[in-house]
Amino acid sequence: MATVSEKTEAPAILAKIKPAPWKDAPLVENRRSFHWVTEKICGIVESKTPTWWWWCFITALSIASFTGMGLVYLVSTGVGVWGNNNPVNWGWAIVNFVFWIGIGHAGTLISAILCLLKQKWRTSINRASEAMTVFAVLCAGIFPLFHVGRVWFAWWLFPIPNANAIWPQFRSPLEWDVFAVSTYATVSILFWYMGMIPDLAVIRDRAKETWRKYFYGILSMGWRNANNHWRNFEMAYLLLAGLSTPLVLSVHTIVSFDFAVANLPGWHTTIFPPYFVAGAIFSGFGMVLTLLLPVRAMYGLHDLITQKHIDNICKITLATGSMVGYAYSMEFFIAWYGANPYEGFAFINRAFGNYWWSYWIMVSCNVICPQLFWFKKIRENTPLVWIISIFVNIGMWFERFVIANTTLSRDFLPSSWGYYSPTVVDIFTFFGTFGFFSVLFLLFLRFLPLMPMAEVKSVMPQADPHGGKH
């Protein structure tokens, strides 16, 4: 192939316009060496725990205790301590679930889809994003589990033989959720962990303290950097990426089925699966920005997470944000075009009804805000990017709130229309999950390699067996 292309003559037009040479921005700046990368990443884990980490950790832990207390109160007293009611039987719990699950989509997406698409820039952000995925899924899992009235019987959702000879019901989207979310959590953890094995081996080999040697030694499973290992590892990694791609798409599709399979106006629409997936990617990338920009600043990772990375993430955010915006408008169009009065009202009510404010928060955060990423200046302004990323998170939470609550609060029979507002317990339980998430993420930063060293190295020029410079 290469020989053929050498022989083809350049089109005449190229001679005329004399294109400027395409300068591919390097993925690791300042011509860093392999050793520098190793020192940088392992250094984070090996150095003394910074004071700021302790402050953050204690704060996060205390915030996380809100969730703990909220759940203890909930389970001991009843779901009534939340604001749920009839007709809004779901309320914040499911909103939070979909929100966290959505965030959990970016990690696997970055590792899997970008891996399949051979996007090399993914390497410096995929580990942290995968960690984010795993932790977000754990946070997400809290809500559907604890929102049930009798959580001690939640095991009935699993196909476990019992003396009552009765089984789960596989037509229910919630049952699909059980399979989708648990599969997603499991596969994400496997994927995350498998990718980490070579890096854990590096830390193991560098370890001085005994506990580190054993800790990382056990975790790294005796990895030996042998090419035979790499060979199977690479194949397995590729396959997991290939498996995760349909998985990541299916999970949010199935989560959207919770709504789309129901017959309520505003829920019962076929646009939900793609719309939810786009929204999930959108929120996930938003969260990646929210997390990695401070990490980058704290640990001085500017050479590894370059402006190019930020640019790319911003662009994806822009693209998915626009897709979500398109979905919003399409919903209105179909509701009008379908001429079903219940459906039509559901959407008018979303925008102008009792929860109009949440709708417009959603639109401004999700559709309008990301449009700023069209501008290079803004993409290069890191603090601004970070602030926008937070708006994206807020917007996506409101999207789920709008979907869940506007429809339920005003559905078919006007006699049963109602209104939902959260209680203190709702709010505390939700905000506690941010603490829980942060606790896990901080532990990750402290104890695990936050970038895949082998992968970062392999996108550096030195990795090329054919043209590497010394």
Next chain:
Amino acid sequence: MDIKYGISATFNSAKDIYIAAGKVRDKGYNNWECYTPIPIHGLDGQMGYPRSKVPCFTLAGGITGFFTGMLIVWYMNSFDYPLIVGGKPYFSPIFPFPVFYELTILFAAFGTLFGMFFLNRLPRHNHPIFEHKGFGRTGDDRFMIVIEVEDPQFDEQETESFLKDLGGKSVNIIREPID
């Protein structure tokens, strides 16, 4: 007491080990291995490795998962205790499809990971190579070729000089202590 495991030689760059590996293979060695901080593209070919067998495990896992899903749904909702639910049929491949789908992926993922472990014979926490002083650097920025004693062609002097000829630095004999 110790026994010899093999002779190692380190290289500084991916390019060097890539070329060296080709030569080791040409020389006809069988029991040898490259230790690299990164997976080097094409090194498998240079070493003469066939394609990885992991996909077989993935496929087996996937098929098992799909049929497990179908079996539990059919058994639980249609065979053991059929109940009329929303007027839908007791069993259909359509409505519980997400279940089959997720189980397919779950089992395939397990197949992949455990297949990889199986093929790499991991976890194995004790290995003679760990006795090598410079082994730690192979995770960092060193590339290393080890020709094992086991190899029929192995000859301590010859192999050592062969490796030196290839441009290998700090050629060493790896010894495994025996208690």
Next chain:
Amino acid sequence: MIRENTSSKEIQGKQYWKSLDDLADTPGFRSWVNQEFPEGASLMDGVQRRGFLKVMAASFGLAGLGMTGCRRPEHAILPHGKSPEELIPGIPAFYSSARPSSAGFIPVIVESHDGRPTKIEGNPSFASSGGSTDIYTQASVLDLYDPDRAQGCFINRSETKEAESSSSWKKHSSADITESLSKIENLGQVAVLANHSSSVIRNSLFSQLQDKGVKIFNFEAVDLLNPEKNLAKMLGAEKSLRTFPDFSNAKKVLSLDSDFLGNREPNSCTNTKQFMQGRKIHSPKDSKRMNRLYSVESDLTITGGVADHRLRLSSSEIEGFTALILINLLQSSGNQDKKLLEHLFELSRGFESHEKWAQECANDLLINPKQSLVIAGSHLPGSVHLLTYKINQTLGNQNTCLQYLEVNHTAGNLASLCESLENKEIDTLLFIGGNPVYHCPSVEWTDLLKSVSSTYRLGSAIDETSQICDFHIGQSHFLECWDLGETWIHDTYVPTQPLLAPLFDTLSDLEILSSLFGNIKKSYDIVKEYYESNADISDNFEDFLKIGVANTKPSTLKTLPDADSAILKIKKRKFELSESSLEVLLTPDFHTWDGQFSNNGWMMECPHPITKLTWDNAILISPVLAKKLEAKYPELGLLPDSTMLNKNGQIAPDTAVFKDGKQKAPIVILDVGDHHQISAPLYVQPGLADYTVVSTIGQGRSRVGRVGSGTGFNTCSLLHSDANRISSGASIKPTGEFHILANVQEHWSMEGRAIVRETNAKYYAEHEDFAQHMGSESHSPPMWGKDQGASLAVKASTTPRGNSAYEHPDHTYEHSETFGRHQWGMSIDLNQCTGCSACVVACQSENNIPIVGKDQVLRGREMHWMRLDRYFSSEERKGAELPSDVQVSFQGVACMHCETAPCESVCPVNATVHDEEGLNAMAYNRCVGTRYCANNCPYKVRRFNFFDWNKRDTDELYKGPLGEKNDSLVDMGKNPDVTVRMRGVMEKCTYCVQRIQESKIRVKVNAQRKAKLATGKDGADFTLEEKDLKVPDGTIKTACQQVCPSDAIAFGDLSDPESVVSKLKNNPRDYSVLGYLNTRPRTTFLAKVRNPNPNMPDYNKKPHAYREYSDKAYPAKKDKSKMESQSY
């Protein structure tokens, strides 16, 4: 000998509750009797209560309480020492009895499980209400288990005896009280103030006491006897004249501020049965036979909701309007009495604007001579009743549609009691029933009673009146004592038969009164004695008890006195109505009646049919007044700002400010002058007369149990001393405070959705199937696809899926091992429903539905399985304006048992599935509580147990495991055939599956035994036919169906084409709510048909609801017709 061999019914009855007497002998109980108790505290607790319950439960444990427990603790079975005959554990017993009410005795059948009465039904032997009951009777069984009942007799130990002070009470034995009463020597200084009762025994005791010099006084806050007394006074008759309407013959009815279908008038159950029978339609030809109701009223009542024409007039204006009607009638019938006419003209001056309405109404009444009825509200002055009397006389309705009963009242009134007290003529005063201190705050009770040496109070609970008394005597519930009474229309004797011995050391009124004669008797002996001395009641006491009713001839007025001269004496009242001079109408409270149900959770939580308020009363004002008040006091915060959706007609404006879904109502001061004022929240009610404000008496009690405390607002200070409930010249001032009202229905408009389908009789006559042409399903492909035309039975038993790729699992006899022998279905005739809400409470009583308290209702967590949706519809709305004239549509909604139920397919654990007979089953014990089913139910009929409602009082819910367990006295009233649900599970209407299963089992057992007897074989080889195993149609009645006085609900087997419900469902009026969703509900509705008079000025071609639907569904047509009307 032991009494087990005596077989007479009453003895068994006694033996039946004998075990409770045993209990009273346990040492624990005895010591308990001697203990002191802080008033209002739960008296039975700990070990004693447990022992008590064990005995109550007789030979088997209380089924259905709690759902916890894995490895059970050791559990004892306690059989009787001597088992009562005919009592088989597990089989409920049914006894006839009667509930005494201020509107006569209401004949009932009481269901009892092992000595615990659990459910009250109407007595079907009493033909005029035929097995149905009113809502209060349904709720009254709960009062038996009210933990705040006076659990014995008490002596007041407070220094000052004032209504507002909190007294300390000491336990006292009832025997001591009867003892001391029996020793009173000077009966001339004894006075009794009693509530009204139709007990023939009480009344005969009264007259005997009067003979001995005892002064008897009568007081009722909601005095239903006023009209009969006033009418008699005006006509100069000796005895009171009670109007006894018979709606079954009336073709045209004019109701003058009379809520004869609702709770404000006596005998509503019979009225409803008779009147609604006249509105039954099966085919277009019936639409001509349908009766017609004109209603002129100030408040919007459920009677006004049923009315075909409704005119809003203040209660003070009714007199003039009645005169107007009379003029038109007299003129049309050629009466030329000039003097009379002139006087009437004078009376009706100022009502010219209603001339046309009155004229057409009068003409219509005249079309059916002797078959019309004009009836006036009991709160109206005597003049209106006199005019009404004259109208009915003119129309010749006597003996066909109404009769006048002669009733003798000898008791004095409250004013005369006060007089006697002032004159210090009274030494001992007995308060029997009622609650005069609460109702008459203007009487200086404390001062008046200073001269009285001992005051006794007989009441079911320690209340306001008890506070001023020396002794409180706990009153036995009517299910604990014997009595004998008459129905309101005096045509039937009914026995009150106890179902159990008094739970506590309480007495009945008869026992108290008879002790004044010096001999202490049990109520049974008193009744038996009376019965034997009055042989004309019935032939045999046991048969009388068995049937529960005995007919008698009421003394009716044969010749009617002339009214003309009396009419001429009527003086025109002067009144002025404006926003600063308002009319105030006090009505009995829907929830509490006059306050007696204040501590009854079922009643407090049952939504008012029109306002949909629970737990509270309010001042109802009209939208016109609301707007004026809002303009006058901008800070009032009464009406919400109109939203975009209101302005463009997407949804109707709310009638109140809803903050977080909770109705925020401004508290105002309603001032009627003379220092009479109340403060209460405002509630805007469309349909009210512009300048009438309506409030209720019976709420805001200061001394009441845990349920009623802190609810509602006391309006008794506006009650006149003669119990007149209309005041005028009132004004409203804001206080700047707000009150949160628990309204269960935020939105009042149907928004043009085809939910309640209704049309006019004329249109119906031509378009029998109009209901089929409404809703999205009317222009979608047929739901059943190729099987659209199949019969109902086939559709029900095979559930063809139309064009779906799915087949319904076949459970027909031919194809399934587990086939459905019946296919249950329900039909609700919207044309018959008045909105009385009795079904709501009946369901609550039958199915152990918990009350959740006001706070939880505010959060939208009420648990009623059966709810009554109330929609208003109006002429075309102008922007965000609230309509003044509305039509009311009611719709009872419970689980629809959809064949393709959306709830089932989303349940992840198979907790809600279908059974073979088409029931949507809900297995509480399998439910994990995802609440997905409730979300996915388009009818929103599923209810979730957010808390342990059954375990804790409503104010302890948020304390979780730290909260106190509630009084288990309440648990005794639970139906053991229905699971008591724990927190975290979903529940909903089951079509009373416990009754279905019981009937199926009974039919099979009987078939089996009959066949065995017939063949005499060992049983293996006889053959049972399918028909032997099918439950005959009409055997099973759901609780809501059984209670319904207008037979709006039918239930039965759809696979039987001859069943009543199948026939109703084949009527073209039958439709499914939200049919387009293809949920195939088994509960379908029969569309409503209104019967307006085309000549009336307010006639509309279509009911407003139908027009709203057409406008929304066919906007193009609407614009066209608008243009046409403009071009006119």
Next chain:
Amino acid sequence: MRNIFPRWTNTIPVKIIVALSFIGGAVTAGITYYATPKYTRVGYQPTQPVEYNHEFHAGQLGLDCRYCHSGVDTSSHANVPGANTCMSCHKNVKANSPLLEPIRNSYYGEDTNKDGQLSEDEDLNGDGLLSAGPSVPWVRIHKTPDYVYFNHAIHVNRGISCVECHGRIDQMEVVHHAEPLSMSFCLECHRNPEKSLRPMEEVTNLAWHAPHQEGESHDLAQIHAGLQIKENWGVNPPLSCTGCHR
């Protein structure tokens, strides 16, 4: 560097896998056996306040079950007899046995001298009525949960013998819980009623077996007879929730 882990650790992973699979299997088997009603309920044999011997009364004397449990064919509940039922025989038989003391107490109650008459000083509550004594606190053995509505009458009348759920009571000196009475136990019979159906006459005959021809096994004979009865009577036991849960 040196090896962190000694050589023997290389076999640890395999050992762990093997051990885990054994432990997992054992735990599953343990739960299945010990944590289901078959174990937790069957065999429950509490001591009763009166040592009533079913083996003697129902087995040897041949008393019909319904003599004492008289409500069983009419009511959902199979009542435990009151003391009067016992006393109908034991007034004469073993009238003074100390074992029957609780029953006599329950029966005579206030009537302390047990003459069937109520004298002045015996009438404690002064109502002239003879009250029974304290109930005999029999310990409950068979109990379905609150949310299960088992109806005895329909089973007994439709040819399901007592023995199906209660076992050979006529052979038990002290009654114990014989069958698991779990939902799966109920379902098994509801799915295959022919395995249990018998003629109405034989319902309380706990020893009954379907008459079988030569060479036919007991079970097969039962199924033949059961199928015949099922067909004749239109037996159609419910399998959906509403059958038992309300």
